[in-house]
Amino acid sequence: MSNTIIRVENLGKKYVIGHQKQERYTALRDVIANGAKSVGRRLLKPLGKGESDPTVEEFWALKDVSFEIQQGDRVGIIGRNGAGKSTLLKILSRITEPTQGSIRIKGRVASLLEVGTGFHPELTGRENIYLNGAILGMSKAEIKRKFDEIVAFAEVEKFLDTPVKRYSSGMYVRLAFAVAAHLEPEILVVDEVLAVGDVQFQKKCLGKMEEVGKEGRTVLFVSHNMGTITQLCTRAIHLSFGQIEHIGNVNSVVSKYLTFGDINSSTLQLRGKEKTNINNKKMFFHKISIVDQEGVGSTELDVRHPFYLDLEYEFKKTLKNIELSVRIYTNDGRPVLTTCQSDCSPESLGLRSIGIYKTTIKFPAMFLMPGAYLVTIAAHEPMIEILDIHEYVIQFSILETGTKLAKYKQHQNIGVVIYDLPWSELKLSKMDL
Structure with missing residues (x-):
């Protein structure tokens, strides 16, 4: 007897999406005029095929x-x-x-x-x-x-x-x-x-x-x-x-x-990568790049030196209280850290006017343990709306290049973050020989 409890065959689900026309508002005269045009078209082409509505998409x-x-x-x-x-x-x-x-x-x-x-x-x-x-x-x-x-x-x-x-x-x-x-x-x-x-x-x-x-x-x-x-x-x-x-x-x-998709490049064009209509988005990312300490694009980075993540993005309308975030994951999907850029001071209220922006994030030397990592980026109005998000969008590796960590062959056993914390040592007593 078969143990199959769910069988799905050729499943499909279609939605019809309506897009707003580029009008500031619709007045009564517009409704009457559009109605008259519609009647006229039906009288002129009573047997013709119906015209497709450009504001409707499957x-x-x-x-x-x-x-x-x-x-x-x-x-x-x-x-x-x-x-x-x-x-x-x-x-x-x-x-x-x-x-x-x-x-x-x-x-x-x-x-x-x-x-x-x-x-x-x-x-x-x-x-x-x-x-x-x-x-x-x-x-x-x-x-x-x-x-x-x-x-x-x-x-x-x-x-x-x-x-x-x-x-x-x-x-x-x-x-x-x-x-x-x-x-x-x-x-x-x-x-x-x-x-x-x-x-x-x-x-x-x-x-x-x-x-x-x-x-x-x-x-x-x-x-x-x-x-x-x-x-x-x-x-x-x-x-x-x-x-x-x-x-x-x-x-x-x-x-x-x-590791799905083209994530092995140091620069990735994001605009149009996702199958969404960017004309309806308030904000979206253009591209993401990862560069080494010399400013050269690379996905293989020396643990001894800092590296940089460059984000390019566009605001299609003026927005406030917007936060950008970057999350780093290990190659098996464990979150390592999240860093956010927010500008919500009372003076500016996090205001972003229409235009294209570029942000650079610096990651210090001797920070991430040698290994492979993935990056997710997002922009959102906290607790209200996600404006754009790209998950596991780029991959990079931190390379061991002869540091004091080289003696630890199983890096994953000692964590994923390195940090030189201050240690203060004090001798409490003297032992007589």
């Missing part, structure tokens, strides 16, 4: 996606922003209908795709536990048997009889995950909503998902944290622009994902 979030998942698999779904990961989970959770293709699923699916998925805001935490259980097809007796375990895991005992609309986002996600994981679905689907929870709760969730998988149930998990993916999952699917690039063993797929 976008395939998923295209020709096929795969099988076996019972008990823990599958990580990875890919850059806009790759189609969340769309795929919504279709598998029966939240969104596919445009084409077929899906066969055996068993109950519990989904946690965003804060409060499946919760009714006016009902209490207690009532929502029973509601979610009923949606999953559980009997009242089954829910009651798991009830205390769910409440203890979610740590919301004091607020159990409070309407969930009054919960914080952290309380919401704790209860939602506890319900989804404990009511024994055959398939557990989790998006990166766990990022809302605190560190201790995230550890609990990952432990629970691993336990669920070992019990023979299936877990689908979306995350940008490659360390978490490799820790939790046994298999992985790499999506790129709505299509599968790689599928298979988790370590193999993550390794290919982290």
